[in-house]
Amino acid sequence: MSGASRTPEVLEITANAGVVQARQLVRALAQACRLSLVEQTKLITAASELARNTLIYGGGGTMTALLVDEHGRRGVRLVFADQGPGIADVDLALTDGWTSGNGMGLGLSGSKRLVDDFVLDSTPGQGTTVTITKWAR
Template identity: 55%
Template sequence: METAAGVEACLPIRSDRDLVWVRQHVRQAAARLGFGLVDQTKLVTAASELARNTLVHGGGGRMTAQAVTGRRAPGLRLEFRDEGPGIADLDRALTDGYTSKGGLGMGLGGARRLVHEFAVESEPGVGTTVTVTSWTVRPPRPREEF
């Protein structure tokens, strides 16, 4: 796996100020890797939602960013980790409109739609890790047959 200068980072998420740093780092890293403006915005939006979830629901944690190289293109992998209460019902938490703290309920499901790869590991009482990856080139869509 190759890395790009200035892309790898581990940033704390302990306050609203840290959310700003996360968004700035993700935007700069995506630009360095060659993401177009629309894809940068999608990735920053997903990162913002996940970082806020880490702070609000997990009590804080960290984001790790890493450049990755796929078969067709470079990408950016982001991992959001907390040691909070975990997610008791992951399927429900991924459902649009579900909220446990009075928000809009678009965080996890919305973030999942904005990236190419999405994975969640959560254990009640232990914490949650959300890993997302986006590529500079969109994967080909399956051909539709008529």
Template identity: 60%
Template sequence: MTQAFRHAVATSLPIGSDADLAWVRQQVRQAAAELGFGLVQQTKLVTAASELARNTLVHGGGGHVRITPLDSGRDRGLRLSFTDSGPGIRDLDLALTDGYTSGGGLGLGLSGARRLVQEFAVDSRPGEGTTVTVVAWVSGTPPPRSEPG
């Protein structure tokens, strides 16, 4: 059985300055609270969003985030897609390694964000940019996927 999700109105926010980073954090927290995420879940999601927004700004030269509430009537979640047109990630495996940093930080950006959400995907092409998409579920568990056929 296929699980049909209603996508509420998605919000797209620019990421081009430190002020935008604060606005992204605020909007992610508000969307998570409205969906019923608990305080700890909200904090994890906002932390992941903060790391990914900063990466979009610092390493990608800016871009945007698309915030999409997910609601099937039974399962609720939040999808965040961070997109830039920067140089891309040359070695994704290395970039996802704990402790790796290309910018003098703590090296917890991508790997740390990945641990804070239930779903994590990176699409990066050198010279074309990067999109990092994360999904967190109110229950903390992704809904079951149906098998085709």
């Protein structure tokens, strides 16, 4: 891996099959980045939760995945984007134990703890974008 990044792959998440495809792609990228098995599991778990949120709460959207090489570090960056209702209270949504429905129970706060970098951008009525990165150790 050289340069800022490799070519991003974009997956449509419009049905449960998209969530499964997202997990498979993330696993392949995590292995290509040489993340440890534990770090792979953390990233795949976070990606699964975020893909499911994109489908259920965002009404579907996309996951953009790419390998990144920044400041001498290699990692996997994932961007989940939807055009759904957005999140009215981002701070509340990032509170441990908070849920807006019947998800896996991990929630946004759990996903945030599983990765190294986590950025949530949401505007009510305009959708949500979550960007996560897991760096190889």
